[in-house]
Amino acid sequence: MLVFILFQLACALYAENLDIKPLSNNELFSTFNFTMQQAISPIPPIEYSIFPRSLGEILQSTMTSELHIRFGHGVWDSDSWGALPQNGLITGGSGVEIWAFISAADQQHALRQWNQLVNQLSGYFCASMGFADETVVTFPSMQAMAPRGGNMNTILMRASLPAEPVCTENLTPFLKLLPCRNKAGLSTMLSGNRVFASKWQTMSVDVFPFEEELRLEQIVSLVSDVKRNFTDPLPYPELETDLDCDSYRGDGACFPVKKSEVAFNLTTIFGYFERDLCILGDAKIKVDLPVGWTVNNDTKYESILDETIPELEFVSNGKASFDNLPPPFIVDRSFSGYGMQNGGVRVVITNNRPYPINVRYLESWPHFVKLFMHTLSLGGNGTIVNKTYLPSLNKNSAFLELELEIVDSIVLEFEFEKSLLLLEEYPPDANHGFEISPALTILKDGDYVYEDRTPSMLLPLPVPDFSMPYNVVILTSTVMGLAFGTIYNLLVRDVVPLSQVPVHSENLLQKVLKKIK
Amino acid sequence: MRLLLILLSYVGLRICLHVLFPNLWVSLSSFVELCTPISSFRSTKEGLYLFNQLSVSPYKGNIFQQSPLMIALFTIVPEQLHFLVFTFVDVFAAYNLASFASTNMSYSPSVVAASYLFNPFSLLSSLANSTNVIGNSCICASLGFLGKKKAAKSIFFFSLACVLMVYPFYLSFNYIILAAEWCNSRWYSVTFKFLFFICCFFTLAFIPFQSWKFLNSQFVSAIVMRDLSRPNIGLWWYFFIELFSEFRPFYTCVFQLYLVSLQVPLAIRFPKQKLFAFTLLVGFLATFKPYPELSDIGLYITMLLLNKPVFDLMHHKVYEILGFVYFAALSPAFYYLWISSGSGNANFFYAINLVYAATMIVLFSDHTWAAIRYEYDGGKDKTVTQI
Structure with missing residues (x-):
């Protein structure tokens, strides 16, 4: 043994x-x-x-x-x-x-x-x-x-x-x-x-x-x-x-x-x-x-x-x-825009090498960020060699993979819309914001591989008032009931001139008022 | 002549605005009053991008929830001319409304056309490139051809509106009896033509992507209000965001039943005023459907003018106009407070939704009462009442 x-x-x-x-x-x-x-x-x-x-x-x-x-x-x-x-x-x-x-x-x-x-x-x-x-x-x-x-x-x-x-x-x-x-x-x-x-x-x-x-x-x-x-x-x-x-x-x-x-x-x-x-x-x-x-x-x-x-x-x-070797490239990703409705992303990738590099840039976006990929614009000195984009479907994340050729630096920008979520989809600290996953950038140069991840980002989303479910249900139902009631009331009742309106017998309140007089 | 002047001045205005501010539509489409997730042109652009640039079906994503015919239309038209599509459909709608007005007891055609083109609600929606105006234009066209007693063309445009926008389906019952009356044909022949065109358009919509996925992305999401990502002026969004998830299917059914509750009663009560019934329903749906927007209200207000005797009997116009002014001023302001400056919350905007719905209720009751009085004695007796 x-x-x-x-x-x-x-x-x-x-x-x-x-x-x-x-x-x-x-x-x-x-x-x-x-x-x-x-x-x-x-x-x-x-x-x-x-x-x-x-x-x-x-x-x-x-x-x-x-x-x-x-x-x-x-x-x-x-x-x-x-x-x-x-x-x-x-x-x-x-x-x-x-x-x-x-x-x-x-x-x-x-x-x-x-x-x-x-x-x-x-x-x-x-x-x-x-x-x-x-x-x-x-x-x-x-x-x-x-x-x-x-x-x-x-x-x-x-x-x-x-x-x-x-x-x-x-x-x-x-x-x-x-x-x-x-x-x-x-x-x-x-x-x-x-x-x-x-x-x-x-x-x-x-x-x-x-x-x-x-x-x-x-x-x-x-x-x-x-x-x-x-x-x-x-x-x-x-x-x-x-x-x-x-x-x-x-x-x-x-x-x-x-x-x-x-x-x-x-x-x-x-x-x-x-x-x-x-x-x-x-x-x-x-x-x-x-x-x-x-x-x-x-x-x-x-x-x-x-x-x-x-x-x-x-x-x-x-x-x-300290003589530290600098990284072959630096990725900087940030949000642009203000307010809870429209936003944008700006990615700057800087090449530290004297010759052009070929990197792959990967990121995923949760479904509550509605990406408008048609607004994707490319600045700086470089090109998009290959582009894979899978839009978000239902609650699945969107996925973006870009193959970029960068001469010295490149600026990618695109816009998105922040969505409202259902009440139960918000975490308990909804106003804190939502974390967006780091973007991954990979450089492959023969056998040399270098990976870099950006910091995660905090995205604030619009929030409803969490104390309102009961109020919203009753107020909305009242207004809808009012509309329906008003129209139905007009539809079902008979139309007569005022002179032909039959006189009602006195109701209780009128009787009491008369007694007081 | 005056009509032509109005149409041309509208085209001139649109071209000027496009030349001066080519990105005006982008700024306007961020107003939730003007665009909804199912009608925003940004979504259409995204769908076009997915389909044309990335060769991905636009229904693989959440954003594009419109008809495949929209993709087809905006793929055929070059990108620089997209604004002309919106200009053209508006002019087409105004022309058709005007031609309907000339055959009916209505305000003069030029007034109707001007009201459709230049009333701020429809003008702003159209400048925001809401694709809803394309569907509205089809409804106007179907009315225009009704005036000319051309049943087939009218039904063609009405079915197109149904396939493009989903909610005109809820008008189809009243439309069929209206069309049967105006064109002196039988209701079943109109129904048959209607169903025939619907089938044709569905087949046409199937062709671009060779799939029926659009039925889910366009129709089901418009009916169950799947996309709650963006508020609008209606009553659904906040209700369904706040509702506990177990109750969502039940209330969806209740709200949908609510939307079909008036069609038959109006047809029974007003057998001689089918146009009124149709108009009231346009307004009712425009207020209570899941994704309402101002272009629908613009259409409703213009359609009120098509029935001059009833319009003249409406007595609370001042209150209604004040209600609209109040809404138009405070709705963007409160939305800004909630979303951009963060000094208000969602209830501010919701409160304005309620004010807007209340204004519409006043308008509906005023409109209905005017129709009842017109039917009773042409509105001569001012003392009529109901018991």
């Missing part, structure tokens, strides 16, 4: 990586990469060793050959941080984004599988992925998002839920997928309160076939604010030693001492963590240091860990220079 288990483990592969890189403005970028790979026999029953069986079964039951999930929050500041890590292939927009390659006969069948998949994942990752139903899902082209495993005989479906708040409750099931959970290894550094206190954070889960094996990649990337980790969340007055006071003035004019040197270690950033390694795989830490920084008095650090996770002391002399 033991031999069998050891054999199974030998067939499997597990690796942990931590990459750290200081950024400008006292920020620290770190990426935790957990990779596991396992041979999966095509004939059930499948023997699972380190690959999580629960996830494997979900994928098998829904015929999903590839699954990609992204959780994200915050905005990547590409002006000061440069291009996205790993070319943006591991980052998600705000909220949750899922795409999957499903083997199915047709779209209807794929949609049924997809609904099953997202509902199971919903419970699995404690996220409302069940809302990613047929009203949200889109079918991008394979040219835009090719399967990593290369299985083209599948249907690609993608959905994003921009309003989903990503939180600790999503991190816990994420860590549970790891063979050592967060009991040992680099994953012990991931505690919810530190990860989600970061300025920008993204978690990704990718399952795809890789060299006849099934590969699971889990990545957590975050940009932590180093300064925030030094300070207690409760505001305390600065210590006297940290203050620079003007002793010649009696009023106690004091200022915080300016420190040119910044020093911190892993514990300051990630909190207390276990030092033991996960015995099931290798662990590696690599630090990418700009000039002026040292780690453990060294200007370079890269090591395969053998026994414990070492403590790393980061020191900066305060004169560091």
Whole structure:
């Protein structure tokens, strides 16, 4: 039995990586990469060793050959941080984004599988992925998002839920997928309160076939604010030693001492963590240091860990220079117009490369945004090579995929109308507005692929008065009754001259009035 | 001669406005009083774009909910001349109303034509390129040919109006008996021709996309008011937005029954005044249908002039005009407060809807009472009453 288990483990592969890189403005970028790979026999029953069986079964039951999930929050500041890590292939927009390659006969069948998949994942990752139903899902082209495993005989479906708040409750099931959970290894550094206190954070889960094996990649990337980790969340007055006071003035004019040197270690950033390694795989830490920084008095650090996770002391002399690679292009999307009726979208894509680039721009719009695609106008220096537009039908989202050739920058503009919804379609905080999914831009240049997601946008919609149902029903019914009654009254009664109107006998009121007189 | 002058001045006005403000229609079509989701020319443009540029059926989306014949019409006419289509249908409608007026106890043809072309309600709707004016023009044409006793042509245009706009179907009963009387033909021969043309137009509508999907997108959505995305001047939109979803099918049925409640009673009560019954129903539907708009009211007011004796007996014109002025001034203002400035809410606009409906009720009762008095003794006895 033991031999069998050891054999199974030998067939499997597990690796942990931590990459750290200081950024400008006292920020620290770190990426935790957990990779596991396992041979999966095509004939059930499948023997699972380190690959999580629960996830494997979900994928098998829904015929999903590839699954990609992204959780994200915050905005990547590409002006000061440069291009996205790993070319943006591991980052998600705000909220949750899922795409999957499903083997199915047709779209209807794929949609049924997809609904099953997202509902199971919903419970699995404690996220409302069940809302990613047929009203949200889109079918991008394979040219835009090719399967990593290369299985083209599948249907690609993608959905994003921009309003989903990503939180600790999503991190816990994420860590549970790891063979050592967060009991040992680099994953012990991931505690919810530190990860989600970061300025920008993204978690990704990718399952795809890789060299006849099934590969699971889990990545957590975050940009932590180093300064925030030094300070207690409760505001305390600065210590006297940290203050620079003007002793010649009696009023106690004091200022915080300016420190040119910044020093911190892993514990300051990630909190207390276990030092033991996960015995099931290798662990590696690599630090990418700009000039002026040292780690453990060294200007370079890269090591395969053998026994414990070492403590790393980061020191900066305060004169560091950051030379970040700029992203190949920048996408800027914004709303135009005012008021609750008409609006417009303006997308500016700027090419940072000296030669023209060819990108694909994908976005989906919920049904309550009535897009007028005939108003689509193109400015700047570039052309639309290819255009796919599926208008919104019933409650389904509209989907737009553009292939653009950009020389230096391009401006896309189109208009839309905001619609009123039915009473029950508004969320409880209707006046807050509605989140619009991030737009995805993909650049493919040979083997080089770069993905970028715009921030999600908040769209205010017109709202009715939610306290009015009863009033509207009675007022409208009264007016309609009045119209009907008035006309019917005129139609059915006899017409006579006033002189021939028979005199009525006195009614009760007239009798009483007469008595009083 | 005066008629020709009026028609030409209207054409001149439209061309001038088009040259000076080519995008006037876009600004006007954002007024909810002038355009509804089923008549907005922006939707037509979107449908044309989907069909002609992207080769997608316009019924694959929510926005285009009009007849396939509209796509056919505006595909054939080059884009620069689209405004001329609206000018032409208006002139055609005015000419036909005028020719009907000349055969009837009515105000002079030029007055009728001017009232159709230059009354602010229909003029603004037409400038906003509401496709509803095309259907209205067909109704006017069917009246015009009735005046000339040309039954087939008249029925042709009336069936076209039905297929283009859905709601003229609700007038068909009264139209058939009116047409039978005016053209001295039997009701079943008129019905037969009507059904024949309806079938022809449905077949014609089938041809552009080779599918019956338009029946769902055009007819069903106009009947059950599926698209509640945009308010209008009617009573349906707020009612169905606020209603709990379980009651929606029930009230849709009730409201539809309401719309067909007057056809037969009016035909029975006024066997000699079929034109009055038809006119009243035009106004009644224009007020209470799911997607009402001002072009229908413009048509109703002009049709009042076609029956001079009854019109002269209407005694509350001042109140009605004041009601319209009140509505016309406050409706855009309150809509602006709700939608653009955010200092009002939906109830402001709804209140004006109620004022508008109340004004229409006064107009209907005044109109009906005038018809009753005219029928009783030609309006000589001022003291008649009802018991």
